[in-house]
Amino acid sequence: MALPRDYSGQNCSAARALEVIGERWTLLIVRDAFYGVRRFSDFLAHLDIPRAVLTDRLNALVEAEVLERVPGANSRGHDEYIITEKGIALWPIVRSLAGWGDRYYASNGSLRTFSHADCGGRVDAASRCARCDKAVPPADTIINPGPGLKHQKPRTDPVSAILAKPRRLLEPMHLG
Amino acid sequence: MALPRDYSGQNCSAARALEVIGERWTLLIVRDAFYGVRRFSDFLAHLDIPRAVLTDRLNALVEAEVLERVPGANSRGHDEYIITEKGIALWPIVRSLAGWGDRYYASNGSLRTFSHADCGGRVDAASRCARCDKAVPPADTIINPGPGLKHQKPRTDPVSAILAKPRRLLEPMHLG
Numbered sequence: 001m002a003l004p005r006d007y008s009g010q011n012c013s014a015a016r017a018l019e020v021i022g023e024r025w026t027l028l029i030v031r032d033a034f035y036g037v038r039r040f041s042d043f044l045a046h047l048d049i050p051r052a053v054l055t056d057r058l059n060a061l062v063e064a065e066v067l068e069r070v071p072g073a074n075s076r077g078h079d080e081y082i083i084t085e086k087g088i089a090l091w092p093i094v095r096s097l098a099g100w101g102d103r104y105y106a107s108n109g110s111l112r113t114f115s116h117a118d119c120g121g122r123v124d125a126a127s128r129c130a131r132c133d134k135a136v137p138p139a140d141t142i143i144n145p146g147p148g149l150k151h152q153k154p155r156t157d158p159v160s161a162i163l164a165k166p167r168r169l170l171e172p173m174h175l176g
Numbered sequence: 177m178a179l180p181r182d183y184s185g186q187n188c189s190a191a192r193a194l195e196v197i198g199e200r201w202t203l204l205i206v207r208d209a210f211y212g213v214r215r216f217s218d219f220l221a222h223l224d225i226p227r228a229v230l231t232d233r234l235n236a237l238v239e240a241e242v243l244e245r246v247p248g249a250n251s252r253g254h255d256e257y258i259i260t261e262k263g264i265a266l267w268p269i270v271r272s273l274a275g276w277g278d279r280y281y282a283s284n285g286s287l288r289t290f291s292h293a294d295c296g297g298r299v300d301a302a303s304r305c306a307r308c309d310k311a312v313p314p315a316d317t318i319i320n321p322g323p324g325l326k327h328q329k330p331r332t333d334p335v336s337a338i339l340a341k342p343r344r345l346l347e348p349m350h351l352g
Binding site: 086094111127 | 188189190191192193194195198199200203204207262265266268269270272273274275276277278279280281282286287288301302303304311
């Protein structure tokens with residue numbers, strides 16, 4: 001069902017935020033951008049999303065200045081989608097969503113855990129380090145394979161393969 | 177476009193959370209439940225949502241144990257929808273969404289601000305009190321009309337009228 005674009009009367013900030021990111025695939029694309037995914041083909045393989053839907057959502061995220069489209073650095077010249085400062089400000093939402101999912105739906109343990117690059121402490125769902133008690137921005141956050149991963153059917157796409165080892169959020173993935 | 181219910185391969189906790197709450201109206205219903213809205217007619221008037229969509233989303237939230245449906249206390253016996261502990265655990269997501277919207281879309285200032293019931297300090301987008309530095313749960317959070325409200329077209333529905341004064345989150349609204 002088509003929803004009105006502007007939620008007549010729903011002008012609170014949560015409603016306005018949901019106009020931009022209130023669609024399930026959209027937040028998974030943003031999540032992948034935090035993982036360092038930048039290329040259309042890599043989003044496509046990792047998200048297992050219909051091509052037309054991915055095109056539409058990427059365009060909307062560029063329009064909303066959450067992602068920036070730039071000519072690719074490699075010789076084939078594919079465009080890359082790079083998360084902007086406005087997009088990086090979505091991290092608490094992505095992190096707290098994953099935290100809620102971990103709490104209620106990860107019966108085999110989290111697939112991913114987060115740690116603080118500076119001190120190695122665990123980063124909680126509020127993006128705070130359990131060891132040094134600092135608020136940890138995504139650029140200082142390490143994403144690690146979690147205990148639930150071994151209970152999953154293994155995935156063979158290149159993004160999943162790279163995420164099998166700890167890595168820093170926002171570090172660009174150079175694939176293929 | 178219909179999305180698959182289970183995001184084949186998207187088993188990370190953020191994806192699982194989005195299966196439950198990844199729809200724009202759903203999070204606005206949850207937001208209203210934090211405001212204390214409990215009755216179908218009050219959600220309907222405040223959200224300005226088609227009746228069939230509201231019915232569908234409330235049923236899904238009850239199914240997911242985010243809301244509990246209970247017989248109403250008043251004489252007319254309308255059902256009430258009460259947020260569960262699992263639903264209350266969504267607060268960091270709702271709060272951080274509103275914080276992002278405030279930062280990028282509230283050119284006239286926030287419509288709502290949040291303060292700490294215990295000390296009166298401002299509660300930030302990470303649900304932390306700027307005065308006493310405590311993590312503030314929703315039950316200790318006061319929602320206040322913000323500076324942006326006077327730039328809005330005034331709304332006359334009963335929920336908006338009650339939110340024109342400071343009130344504690346989760347306190348049931350007794351309307352009509």
